[in-house]
Amino acid sequence: MANYKFFPEIKKNFGFGCMRLPMKGDEVDTTQMNDMVDYFIANGFNYFDTAHGYLGGKSETALQESLVKRYPREQYILTNKLSTHFFQKEEEILPLFEQQLATCGVTYFDFYLMHAQDGAIFEKFKRCQAYETALLLKEQGKIRHLGISFHDKADVLERILTEYPQVEVVQIQFNYVDYEDASVESRKVYEVCEKHGKPVIVMEPVKGGSLVNLPQEAQQVFDDLHADMSYASYAIRFAAGFPNICMVLSGMNDMTQMQDNVSYMKDFHPLSDLEKEAVQKVCNIFRSMNIISCTGCHYCVLDNDCPKHIQIPELFACYNEKTTFHNWNQDYYYHNILTRNHGKASDCIKCGKCEKICPQHLPIRMLLQDVAKEFEQHG
Secondary structure (H helix, E strand, O other), X not given: OOOOOOOOOOOOOEEEEOOOOOEEOOEEOHHHHHHHHHHHHHOOOOEEEOOOOHHHHXXXXXXXXXXXXXXXXXXXXXXXXXXXXXXXXXXXXXHHHHHHHHHHOOOOEEEEEEEEEOHHHHHHHHHOOHHHHHHHHHHOOOEEEEEEEEOOOHHHHHHHHHHOOOOOEEEEEOOOOOOOOOOOOHHHXXXXXXXXXXXXXXXXXXXXXXXXXXXXHHHHHHHOOOOOOOHHHHHHHHHHOOXXXXXXXXXXXOHHHHHHHHHHHOOOOOOOHXXXXXXXXXXXXXXXXXXXXXXXOOHHHHHHOOOOOEOHHHHHHHHHHHHHHOOOHHHHHHHHHHOOOOEOHHHOOOOOHHHHHOOOOOXXXXXXXXXXXXXXXXX
16 A cells, blocks of 8 residues: 555655564564564565654664665665754754664655654754754754654644644654543544645554553454454554545564554455444543553653652553553562562652653552552552
8 A cells, every 4th residue: 555645755654663673682683673674675665764862772772783784775665763862952853863863874864853852852952943953954954854752732733734734744652542542632633634735644553562462351352353363453554544644653572563563454344333342442442440550651751850769651551451451470570570670650759750751641650649559559
């Protein structure tokens, strides 16, 4: 499925998101990464997405080794981002950009996104002339397309696209659980993109794995379809089925995930009416459960932002596992693994730094109190 409606250089509507990669210890498993890149390209896909901070910088270097050094430049689309953690003033942006080009081993990026835009970060980007700098780089041919990735409410996106109509594409969090969620506003954000005529790239289509590792009741809904499809397939195809979506990204940790995703995106078909009904039932199940909707992006703990070094995403995952699936092994995991060398939930000093950067706008301080009650009330 070519995307001639949007960007003719993009071959299909499915992309390799490189925030999560196959790992061997603390390093990217180059052998498996090579195999995954080869499989992806051999099946007609060509879109790769990274950012300077992904995997502590190892995502960019892995792409240079497994993709850039092994394939002609015209055979792939490479997207990178300008992330707020890595610059504080205007004059730091160009050196950072040149470093990204060098780390990836390319002379231009096909797409370059103003990363994780929300109300506060957008104001910083404006003060630092970040959009203007990116537009200059586009004039110089070092960026082919300028876009943004977005983590805020619809009214903020309206303001950004009104002030910078030069933005060509918007990357948003979009999945069937968040579609009508009041904190994420996926539907409303998507509608703002439509209003401004901006094609959409989807991130978090499986909500950090939450729509793959489903509770038993939700699994049964999809199993009853007898379709021999993975749980991920319903989430990714849900997102890809909207008319203004040009690309759905998936972060894949191994070849099994790659093969599964490729199997239904190589010749994409939107959800049937029966599948849409099943998705709605699963949404209702999720809404009835007390699940912390953390996607595990780790923005809240990047660069040691948490002064107490609390592993917030891991603690939330531990809490969900215990309260949703009644996995009592999580008590051991909490006390002996997650908090052995890091802060406990009760150590939170409520500074609020994590909440300011959370893409999901979660009340993290309050949720950590729930985690502390669940795991620490008995010592």
